[in-house]
Amino acid sequence: DGWVDEVNLLSGHERKQLQRDIRPVKLVLVKLHKVAFKLINSTTILLPAWHKALRSLDMPVTLMPRDVATRWNLTFDMLKYALEHRKAVDVVTA
DSSP, X not given: OOOOOGGGGSOHHHHHHHHHHHHHHHHHHHHHHHHHHHHHHOTTXXXXXXXXXXXXXXXXXXXXXXXXXXXXXXXHXXXXXXXXTXXXXXXXXX
């Protein structure tokens, strides 16, 4: 198929180092996924707080895209949205 698994080409030490290096990124993505899921599914507590945070920051009231396994580009969209709305994310997660 032409696909090469680059991780298999690494030595054991290099694989461990790679896992250590990408761990913070994985943790951030997991947390953002949880926040996006809770925003969509919490209509009584978190969603109104999210809308209030966005309004107080003079941002348009929108929802964070939810990451799903079958659409790889949604991970990028979710991360981009979170960076653009970082202040609001900080308000509701503080």
